[in-house]
Amino acid sequence: MTPDTRTPDFLELDGLLTDDERHVRDAVGRFVDERVLPIIADCFEHERFPTELVSEMAALGLFGPTFKDYGCAGLSNIAYGLIMQELERGDSGLRSFASVQSGLVMYPIHRYGSAEQKERWLPALARAEKVGCFGLTEPDGGSDPGTMKTHARKSAGDWVLNGAKMWITNGTVADVAVVWARTDDGVRGFLVEKGTPGYTARDIHHKFSLRASVTSELFFDDCRVPERNRLPEAAGLSAPLSCLTQARYGIAWGAIGAAQACYREALTFAEQRTLFGQTLIHKQIIQQRLADMLRRITTAQLLAWQLGRLKDQDRMHHTQVSLAKWNNVRMALDVAREARDLLGAGGISVEQVPVRHMLNLESVITYEGTETIHQLIVGRQITGVEAF
């Protein structure tokens, strides 16, 4: 069989997938082609999140798809990764929405929540009748959440929250915020509902990245939250970090989608653009650049697949996720910049996909642990020495 250099799927990842996984990828891929791609450049340009797609994504079953209960599809982690890949082939903003809803809101409620919290929130979140957000990062720094300032104090059976969270995806649109705060017993997680007195949110504007996604600040000013809204099983910083592992896993796949979109556009352009009497594909340097993009996408695909297999076998280590997030997002960002450049002046227009992905990926390489943080996590695993 001729290796697929167009998708690209050079080492036949397709052949490693199950029927279910291929069906899921194709179903989501079609949704992205037909519903996302026609509108997403305009959303990005006008700093608009495509709210109208949320109910369609819910109807498809894209939220919490790995859970076997609460009306979810019970998919493998590889299928979940492929959903992220296809969504991010559309736009990182849409993938971010899904990552937050599934990995950072449904996951902590599923893993750390009470029976009552699960019943109340999980079906509604799966159907996107309710939207959630995840508040960990603070204005004074996201890389070191152990020093968070937001705190919760016990008062007459309730909790009183004070502090602020920054750069929170979906903050102002969320019906419920999963908020992490310091207590006398260490870090704890709280479900703070929209409209709770003392809780406000405000959008962050002037972003040049993830423009088709809502990013907000959250403020807690003597915000009173009942004990039944605390996640009972979450104790310590390891709880929010375990959520990040879920989301980072999805990002490792998602980045591949963004890179594929950029590569395809660069390849088509190189086949059509005639310069110095020949189309660009006749130039050695262009071939080398395309080959390099293909090489990097291919290695990222196989890395993500093996990571998914480990996760499906319940053997995945969080430092493996760090390596994959670092490698794959760096790959995607480099491919996007390369494709942007290859397209010449046209490449600076949002009518071509690379510049949008390139700008989006600046967020993706920063959130869920910056590249440096992931390098330090892997470095600690190698040496046993913390160098943060």
Add this chain to the structure above:
Amino acid sequence: MKVLVVVRQVPDSTTTIKIRLDGCDIERTGVKMVVNPFDEFAIELAVQLREKRADVSAVTALIVGPAAAAEALRTALAVGADDGVHLQDPAFDGFDELQLAAAIAAVVRDGGYDLILLGKQEIDLDSGQLGPALAECLDWPHVGATVKAEFAADGRSVTAGRRIEGAEEVVEVRLPAVLTIDKGLCEMRYPSLPNLMRAKKKPVRTLGAADVPGLAAATGALGGTRMQDLQPPPERPPGKIIPGEPEQAARELVRLLREEAKVI
């Protein structure tokens, strides 16, 4: 009322079509195959009938094709068909539409179906023959290129609208009947991921040539046609650039159109 939807698998419209090495068909292996878009409308119509009408007891999806065609069947099941029939045998490979129709008719004749729906044509070879041929084999009425379908309350007849040149034709037909569906009647919903997983558990009967009653007699009597040779369309000759000042060039263009192309 029992509804049958005939589904076909075709190459995705974005793939580059290649001719098979033996020249007798287009290349179908190693190509991304999807449900024929016109058949998607038929699937959706069937599922809507199933949802809206209490007297629709079942929707069956049927496909003729290799093992990989099960994917298209699964899509139909995920969208809402209750069960599937997969006719899978190398013997079916060389069938033309009339022979295919005879084989399908032999399978479904005694199935108690009241309505057969399928797309008005398949987007790969565009013959548009299967629907009418199937109706012929079953001796049922056929309405082609349907864009509207109103089913009578008693479930005995359907009033169908067809788009014809400059007008819409309205015909009434008694069931059982075959309707082929045109673009515009409805769009197929996206199969949800939970339903895709559930579709795996729905019953699919796989039948070989030997399981089709009277197949040899039915298809043999038809003779059938065989694709001999497929050729890609000839490459377009390159354009011609007429150099020079605009006035001169225009004069030269007119001269060429008159004397060489002889079109003016």
